[in-house]
Structures are given as structure tokens and as C-alpha cells.
Amino acid sequence: MTGGGADAWLDRPVREIARAVRTGEVLCTTLVEASFARIDALDEEINAVVSLERERALARSAVIDDAVKRGEDPGALAGVPALVKDNLCTDWGTTTCASMMLEGYRSPFSATSVHKLEDAGAVVLGKANMDEFAMGGSGEHSALGVTRNPLDTSRSPGGSSSGSAASVASGMVPLALGSDTGGSVRQPASFCGVVGVKPTYGRVSRYGLVAFASSLDQVGVLARDADSAALGLSAIEGHDPLDMTSAQRGHSGCHEARDVRGLKVGVPRALLDGVDAGVAAGFENASSALVARGVELVDVEMPSVEGAVSAYYVLAPAEASSNLARFDGVRYGRRAAMEAGASVGEMIARSRGEGFGEEVQRRIVIGTFVLSAGYHDAYYTTAQRVRRLVKNDFQRVFESGCAAVLTPTAPSAAFELGSFENDPLALYLQDAFTIPANLAGLPSVSVPCPGGASIGSGLPVGAMLTGHAFDERTVMSLAGAIGT
Template identity: 50%
Template sequence: MSDHPALGTLRAHRVADAWAAFDAVCAGADGLNAFLAVDREATGLDVGPLAGVPVAIKDNLATHELPTTCGSRVLEGYMSPFEATAVRRLRDAGAAILGKTNMDEFAMGSSNENSAFGPVRNPLDRTRVPGGSSGGSAAAVAAGVVRLALGSETGGSVRQPAAFCGIVGVKPTYGRVSRYGLVAYASSLDHVGVFGRTVGDAAAGLQIIAGHDRFDATSAPHAVPEFLPPTVDGASADPRPLAGLVIGRPVEYFPASLDARIAAHCRHALTVLESLGAEIRDVSLPSTDLASPVYYIIAPAEASSNLARYDGVRYGRRAMADDLGAMYERTRSEGFGAEVTRRILLGTYVLSAGYYDAYYRRAQAVRELIRQEFSQVFASGVHLLFTPTAPTPAFRIGEVSDPYEMYLSDIFTVTANLVGIPAMSQPIGRVDGLPIGGQFMAPHFTEPTMLRAAAALERALGAEAHQ
């Protein structure tokens, strides 16, 4: 894709532009707090599809020159001996890695308020959250520091911040992008994703980082297609570019409780998609209401196992104590924040003797049921699904204190992680001046179809998507 229009747009944003924007919105005590570490010497390469393009990396993706802290005191100052495959592929393409972005600790959160290093502020309204857990990357893109950034998703941590910040966020199919070098939260749910100012930006970034990786046993050996052909990203003479495409509207994602203004923007987006040639069809995914309970059993269970390695012995923070048991306890108590501790305890509980069958095994059975429902809908001739990304716009920092209420921020996004299908969010309008996102979901490994529809919708909505 060396001649793709999106690459020309990305390459037009240079490192000097990035630092000028950084100094304007990120530096100082009143800045966005979007970055945890920066490399002022970053220049990138003179050649490659992303030659000299400034990018930002979520701080749970391992890098050589910069610390990898996962937003946690337990890894404060930690320098990885290796680099994540997705990061290395960006470097090999010529990108300049400007810095590591702030995040909810170990990617556990929906607001970026759980970072040990303070919350990120939404660049569109600094009293509000940018979404989580990849809030720093989303804020960096929305603020104009970079046009391209990497995030990660376990239950919506790319799409929900993209919606809150008014940008594009793409979560590919599980296995499409290597997880090597992504610090594990819940291994069967974790994905590396991409933020961009536009659909073209995000597609160009995904094109670079996708592909099989022998270092990741879950990496799919699928060839990487062209995610967004130049003729699709650019102006199209075809007034009905989506003719023949069937887009499902899952009724469970439009409950009576959904904010009427968000529902109206989604209905308008669907009307626009229909005018572009798509057939809109109501579909049902009846187990949708079980997705969040299932997610909050499986994800903490896997987190309990993955985070056992932070014990003060192998690497990371070590607290001083008189004996080994006390050292373990103090290291983890001092190193982990409240939300990480809560999820470790919950995960340990559901995996414990006497409760494993009642919770974890049953949750896995329901996960399979949800997967089958998606498969049946797609097998019925539906090519894509369209839904709201989040049930609300960005809320104020400190406004949501109930963990259960916070978990509901991901109510429309966790299903795609449970099933492993590609999904994305893009701006479709504003409510009270705050952006809201529309979400596409697609069958496994059909990112090109999803991105083609998203690009057509983006082009048709134009400035309306940000009003």
C-alpha cells in the first residue's frame, strides 16, 4: 500500500508537528497526562510506508528504549529486554515512536482513572474521562499529537475510548495481530488494536502490524489482505458503494433504556448506510445480556493467573520484609491498585475449589453460546452488525464511583472480545457537545468489508459526524 492516500496523510504529520502539539496540550501540570514516557530523540526511518510518521504506544506493549509500566507501581521504571511484535513492525515501517501512553492499571478500567500515575483528561473536555483502558492513546490522537496510536482491548478498551474522544478505533480478529510483547491481562480476550483520526489512518496502521508471528502461538497463519483499497478510501463516483451488503441491527443493542439521542444518531447512521446501498435487517442475539457477567468472570480469572508472576521475586517492584511471605504480601499490596486487587480477588475466587464449576466453567459454556449466536446471524447472510459503541458519552472524572456502573460502560463491546470477531468504532455525531461512536462488528477475518463500510459511512457523514 505504498501509494495509498492514507499513507500520504499520515506522512504529512511530522515529528516536529507532534512535539508542537505535545507541548501545547500534554506538557505541564495542567496537561492531558496522556503520556507516561517520551523520547524526544525519536525520528523514525527515512524509508518505509510510515517513514518519519510519529506514533504513540500504549504502555502495556513492550518497548526497548522506553519503560513498560502498564500504569502500575509494581512495574514502575521497568525496561523490557524485548519489544512487542506490533511495535517492531511499526519501527521497521519507518515510524517514530514518540512515547508510551497512560492507561488504566494493567488495562483494567473503562475511564483511565485507575492509572497509578493519575487520570488522563479528555482533550475535548478536560473535566471528563477519555475512556479506558487505552485512554492515553485515544487522547493523543484526538489532541492531534499523533494521527496513529496503538492500544489494546480485552473488553472494549480501544473502541470505547475512540467513541469518547471522537476518533476511530479498530479491534481486529483475535489472532490477526500478534500479542507477543503485550503484557497479559486476560490472554483469551486480549487484542492489540489501532487508533486513527480517520478510517484510512486506522486501516493503514492495521496493515503494518497485522500478520502471522511465530513468537505468538495464538497468531493466525492467515494472509494479510489489503484492508482498505485506495479507491474505497478516496472519493467514489458510485452513489451506492455498499450495494449487496447486508447490515444487521441487533435489537438487544438498542434497549428502551438507551439514551434516546444516541439511539437517534445510530438510526441516522443506519439510514445513511441504507442510502449507500446496504440492506438493513433487524437481527437478534438473545444472550447479549449475559455477556458482561460472563466477561467479568472469565477476565478476572485469567488476570488472577497472569498477574501471579508479580511477586517481588522475578521482576518489577520488591518490597522489603523480614520473610518471604511478608515480602509477597507487601509487594502486591503496595504495587497493585484497588481495581486490580478487586479483579485478582474475584478471579481467584471463581477459580477456587468448590466454585470453579459454578462460575468459571458455566461462564465458558455461555461464552460458547454467545459465539454460536453470532455465527448463526452471520451465516444467515448478514455481513456486518451496527450498534452503539457505548451507552453514554464521556462522563466526568470522578463521576462514576460504583464499580458495577463502571463495568456497564463496556456493555456493547465485550461481546466482540468474547467471540474474537473484528469490531471498530467511528464518530457518528455528538450529544451535548460530546462525541458518540457507532460500532461495526464483522465475521472473523473480514476486516476489509468492515473497513469498507466504515469508510463509506465516514465519507457520507462528513462534518456531520462531529456535530
């Protein structure tokens, strides 16, 4: 297939694209050129992409096409164009975390997840925009400019994996990697009408992911449908000796859907009060889709989850303040120009004052405060206790026989850009549904609710399934049942 036909392949599921490349029906090079053409046409307005490596991508495409010609199998993601969030290190191009602090930074190594993606045959075209250092839920906190929602460019694409979600939703690429510390893959997936999965903590290596909050961060996958996201996750998962928090577990098997008939899924209805009418309608559609496929929905109680946002906004800033201490203009990061006679301490403080954006600085201050003598027990230890209760809530639901918990992904559809400009707390509260899975380390996926543009504002809303630790196969299968 050539010309316009190749362009149409970009809109197909990942499994079909890879099959077509493996069988020689379409050239990888043709697909990648079509993907670059879409980016060139669309990204001036959307700003989902921060850097492209055209020569490298086309050279890799040629290698894959040659392999196919020799009768070799390039892998389960053969020839699939992809973007990766700019907090995943690559030993090509730059890795900026969308921050002035890392302007022009070139990593000497690549993240394991990026290596694995390409080992499976995907072609990474470049880096996706994001909220600075993965802090933010709107795509507005990037030193490289705001990312816009391709479905309505006056609205936010969500964040912090804003560019990853927007690039998939706009058809620039069929697959993208993001990272999820408190919902940063799932919330933008919900806003942009795509599927976003955060795996179990430890399922995917964090090696090469610039750390935000190390006990919460996970690399995730965004794609247009559940099977495509599952294929992407299947490619990047697995033990990595370079990451000491990487779990030594067998493969999840998430690339092959299981039968969901007869599964029980818990719905914590008390948490649904206050969601937008469109979200409530979409959620009912998602619930009905599961019931139609033989899933039993049961009401469950998760009272401690209401404390999750509070706990998260102590724990995540605390870990961030520690992780971001290395960006000081000495070990890493932009060094401020100083007048003669300035001390090294003044240089470090100026570098951090100029290099980080406001949202990052706010979290560093909160994190430093809650870890400081006199406040540590009252804030940090208390938050760790709440984290235990949140995990216990999930445990109780699972012990009652539920395979997963079903909630909306976010309390609203994509909001207008600028809505939370002067109210960071209100933006934080948008994470209420996504944060619990990060605190408990559980696999969680957002999938568009059936009904799409007919719901409420006409914008998509996501349903979210959170499952047992290391049971990505079940949550992805349930997501597929909603999305088909």
C-alpha cells in the same frame, strides 16, 4: 512545507502524511518535531503521555529522511508520528502498564506490533497513558495520573487505552496503538471522537503485549478516520512465530476499501433499549449513512449477548489473576521494603498489596475466587458456556447473510470524571456493547457517528461494526462508509 505548515500536516489522514514524506514534500523530522511541540503544549492538562523518547525518535526521523533522499521507500506509514500504549513492551524507555508495580521497568525486547509499526515507517515518540494493566474503562485507574478527554477536560476519555485515544483526538499524533480486552480501544475511541479497531483474535501478534486476559487481549489501532486506522492495522497484522495464538492467515487487505453496496448488516434492536438519547440519535445517523451507501439493514436477534458482561467479568478476572501472579517482587515487579525477619511469603503479599492499584486487586480477588475449588464450575465453566452462546449468536447472524452487526459502541457519551468512583459494577456495564466481540474473537471497529457535536450532549458517540472472523476489510470499509 515548514513551520506552521508542518504542524497542519499532523491533522491530515495518515495516507496523505506518508505520501508527503515519501515524495519529500515534508520532512519526517519536521513532523516529529511538530508532534513533540503539540505534546508539550497540550499534555500538561490532558496527561495522555507517560514517557517520551525524543532523541531516539529524532534519530529515527533522520534515518527516514535520509532514506527518502536516497530514493528509498520508508513504507506505508512513512514518517507518521505515533504513540503506543504503555503495556506494549519496548526495548527502549520504560514499560510500566501505568502501575506502581512496574515503575521503572525496562523490557529487554519490543512487542512485534511495535516493531512492525516502525518497520512500516512510523516513528514511535513514546508511551501512552492507560488504566493500570488495561483494567478500567475511564482513564482514572492509572498510577501515573488521570487522563482527561481533550474534547471536554472535565470528562473521561474512556479506557483503558485512554492516552492512545486522547493523544489522537487532540492531534498530538495521527496514529496510536492500544489494546482491547473488553472494549479498551473502541470505547475510548467513541468517547474521544476517533476511530478504534480491534482485529480478529490472532490477527495481530500479542508478543510483547503485557498479558491481562490472554484469550481476549488484542492489539488495536486508533486514528482520526477509518482509512488511517486501516493503514495502521495493515502494518501491524500478520503471523508471528513468537506468538502461539497468532493465526497463519493471508493479509486482510484492509488498507484497500471494498464496495459496501449491497451488503447486509444486522441490527440487534432489542439491545438498544436504555441507551442515552444522544447515542440513539447518533446511531440513527450512522444507520442512515450506511443505507445511503446501499447497505441493507436488517433486524436480528442476539439473545445471549445480554449475558456477555457477566461472563466477561468471570473470565477476564480469572485469566488476569493467573497472568498477574508473576508480579511478586521476585520474578517481576516492585519489591516491598521489609523489616528483618519477614518471610518471603510476607514480602510477596506486601509487594502485591502496595504495587497494584484497587481496580487490579479487585479483579485479582474475583479471579482467584472464581477459579478456586468449590466455585470453578459454578462461575468459570458457566461463563465459558455463556461465551459459547454469544459466539453462536454472531454465527447465526452471519449465516443469515449479514456481513456485520451494527450497534452503538457505548450506552453514553463520555461521562464526567469521578462518575463511577464508588460503583465499579456500573462502570463495567458500560462495556455491554464491546465485550461480545472479545468473547467471540471477532474484528470490531468504532467510528464516530455522523452529526458530531450536534448530537445530544454535544460530545461524539461511536457506532460499532463487528464482522466475520478475519474479515477486517469489510468492517473497515463499512466504517469508512459511515465516516465519509
